[in-house]
Structures are given as structure tokens and as C-alpha cells.
Amino acid sequence: MQTGSRPVHEGAEALFRKIGWRLLPILMLCYLLAYIDRQNVGFAKLEFMRDLGFGEAVFGLGGGLFYLGYSLFEVPSNLMLRRIGARATLLRIMLAWGICASLFAFMHTALHYYSLRFLLGVAEAGFFPGVLLYISFWIPPSRRAGFTAMFMAAMPLSGLIGSPVSGAIMQLTDGLWEMAGWQWMFILEGVPSVAMALVVYFVLADVPAKAKWLSPAEKSVLQAELDAEESQKQGKVPVHFREVLMNPRFYGLAAMSISLLACIAGLQLWLPSVIRAAGVNDLVHLGMYAAVPSLVAVAAQQFNARHSDRTMERRWHAAIPMLVAGAGFLVLPLLNGNLVASMLVLCLVSSGLLGATGPYWTLPSSMLAGSAAAGGIALVTTIGGLGAFVSSSVVGSINEWVGVGYAGLWFYSALAILGPVVMLASTQRTAGGKNG
Numbered sequence: 001m002q003t004g005s006r007p008v009h010e011g012a013e014a015l016f017r018k019i020g021w022r023l024l025p026i027l028m029l030c031y032l033l034a035y036i037d038r039q040n041v042g043f044a045k046l047e048f049m050r051d052l053g054f055g056e057a058v059f060g061l062g063g064g065l066f067y068l069g070y071s072l073f074e075v076p077s078n079l080m081l082r083r084i085g086a087r088a089t090l091l092r093i094m095l096a097w098g099i100c101a102s103l104f105a106f107m108h109t110a111l112h113y114y115s116l117r118f119l120l121g122v123a124e125a126g127f128f129p130g131v132l133l134y135i136s137f138w139i140p141p142s143r144r145a146g147f148t149a150m151f152m153a154a155m156p157l158s159g160l161i162g163s164p165v166s167g168a169i170m171q172l173t174d175g176l177w178e179m180a181g182w183q184w185m186f187i188l189e190g191v192p193s194v195a196m197a198l199v200v201y202f203v204l205a206d207v208p209a210k211a212k213w214l215s216p217a218e219k220s221v222l223q224a225e226l227d228a229e230e231s232q233k234q235g236k237v238p239v240h241f242r243e244v245l246m247n248p249r250f251y252g253l254a255a256m257s258i259s260l261l262a263c264i265a266g267l268q269l270w271l272p273s274v275i276r277a278a279g280v281n282d283l284v285h286l287g288m289y290a291a292v293p294s295l296v297a298v299a300a301q302q303f304n305a306r307h308s309d310r311t312m313e314r315r316w317h318a319a320i321p322m323l324v325a326g327a328g329f330l331v332l333p334l335l336n337g338n339l340v341a342s343m344l345v346l347c348l349v350s351s352g353l354l355g356a357t358g359p360y361w362t363l364p365s366s367m368l369a370g371s372a373a374a375g376g377i378a379l380v381t382t383i384g385g386l387g388a389f390v391s392s393s394v395v396g397s398i399n400e401w402v403g404v405g406y407a408g409l410w411f412y413s414a415l416a417i418l419g420p421v422v423m424l425a426s427t428q429r430t431a432g433g434k435n436g
Contacts, residue, residue: 060396
């Protein structure tokens, strides 16, 4: 299935630039905060593992429990968004995750850790698929990879900003008011999400028709662009949620989602440990080193997404970067703590994983319409989240069993290779790809 040529109405280019400048800064900041609150446990691990007496298996299971909670509530949250709107949905999600993220400062036992990671996942459930659905209300499929990649640039930016900030907070606040640095980190990085929830509610518009900052003429052009491309899907893609479950191509996307989300989660959880194993012990320096792969990944992500939009090809633009990341995961445990080599490979892995995101996440919305889009996008991320839950637990157990801090990364290598292979085999001639 092909998307066909991009329809262009007079004033469309300026209109989509205007929409991008209005929506992207807010959505990116929200996602950046989400990722900081999700991945800062990898930094806190460097200290609370010792303070609380946790082992690698405990850390891995807790790290994965986030994705279990996340997965269980993805579909209902996204279906609810269509009823109550994006503003109310994002307000609920961001208030809950901000509060939960701060509560990690007060955990004392493994049960506390497990419970809070699960609840953080429940709180954040629906944010990512909800934003993808929200983007589909504003941006037609032919323009969506670049827009989605800009939104998802918040992922590497969260590492670029969050890594040095987390390291600095942990080192500079340690002992303040008799609290550990990792406790202050959770508090200071959770509160901004609560504040941003209010900004989202009062600034965003649920749909273009309610946007006071668009003129009637601009709304007409936008609707014409959306209708022109949506008409190309009529009769060719599922429009009801039940049809999604009977579509074999959906399961190819689900396999890729498992691969992508699990590997991104693994990189977030264990990247600080890999750098420490390479000989970096100062937390401020470690945070600065951890930011480097994110900086490289931002450039790779945007280049790949824009090339995907220019060529109107999605599948290979998603698969090839994942295969590159798989090769990196394969090599990483063999580097024996060599800092330069480890950093180069971490940049390769990060660029591969993030490079795949823009093209890949355009595929579900291109292949689905109506309620099938809301439920299907959420179901893809649900399945991927469950894969991340299982993978984190498996890798933590492998690391503890082998006795090498990141030997389990070979598991991620296998996933990063298998996911795109299954996707390519099962989604031939699907939407979003000029060349199939």
C-alpha cells in the first residue's frame, strides 16, 4: 500500500511550519520530562544500590515493572483520549507521573522500588501513544515522520540534558538536610512535570477546529490536506479496533515495537553502568560522558527522518538503524572497559535506536484509521512495553548470574536484529513506503 504523492494546497508549507512551532516545543518538553523521570533511575542506581542493598536482579525487575504498568493501561487511555480530549488526558497523566517520580526519594525496600516503578508506568501510560494520535489530528501522513522525529528528539535530548543534570544533582546535594543525592535528584526532577501539566492544559487545543491561533482559512487548508491523504486509505486499512487483531501486518509492527522499546529501555537503564565500568567514577564527569551518545543520536535521528519523508519510504528507514544498533549491542560487552571504544559504540547504538523512531512510528497511523488508529497505536506500544518489561528482568538476571555488569546486553542485540527482520517480512507493500 502506498501513500501516493503529497497533496499540497496553497499556504500549506507556511501553515505546517506554524503548527510545528506552536505544538512541538510543548510536546517535546513534556516528553523530555517524561524520559528524564523514567530513565534517571539508571543514575540513581549508582548510589541507591549500595545504600539500599539492592542487587542487579532487583534493579532489572524494578526497571522492567515500569513497562508492565505502562502496558496495562495504554489502550484504555488512548481510547479515552478520543472521548475527553488530549488536554484533559495529558493533564491527568503528567500530574500523576510527576508526583510518583518524586516519591522515589522516600523508598527504603525492594517492595517500595517495585511498587513505585509499576505505578510510574501506570501514571505515564497513554502519554506516548496519545501524543502520536494527537499528532495525527494535525499532521498528514506524508509529513509525519519529520514531525514525529522532532517530537521524539526529546528522547536523546533528555539524555543530553538529564544525564549531566542528574549527575550534578546527585553529587552537589548529597547530604543536604540529611538526604542522599539520589533522593534529591528524584524530587527535583519530578516537580517540573507537575508544573508542565498545567501548561499543557491551558495552552494546547484538542483539535484544529478549537485552535484560536488558526484562522478559518488556515483551518480549511489543514482539513483539505488531512482529507486528501486520509481518502487514500479508504477501503485499504482497518477502521475498527477489532480488525486490527486480524491483520497480520499489525503483528509485524508489534515485533518491531518489542525490539525498539526494549532496546531503548535497556540503553537507558544500563548506559551509566557501562560508562562507570569503563573507569569513570566522578558523577559529574559520568553525566557529561552519558550525554555524548544523545548528542550524536539527535543528528542521526533527524537526518534519517527527513530522508524518510523525502523518499516516502518507512520500513527500511526503520529497519536498517535497528540492525546497526544490534551490531553495537553485540560488540559492547567485549570492550573490556575501554572508555573510548565504549563511547564510540554507545554512540552507534543510540543513533541506531533513535534513528529508527521517526520512520517506524509513522507506520501504525498510516496503516490504521478511525478507532483502529487509537486502539492500534496504543496496542503496538502496549506489546512493546511488555517486551521491555520482560527484557529488563531477563538482562538484570543475566548480569547477576554471569557476574559481569552488562553481559546481558547480548540479549538486546538479538532483539534488535530479530524485530526489524520480522517487521520487514510481514509488512511488505504497506502504507508509508514508496518502495514497499
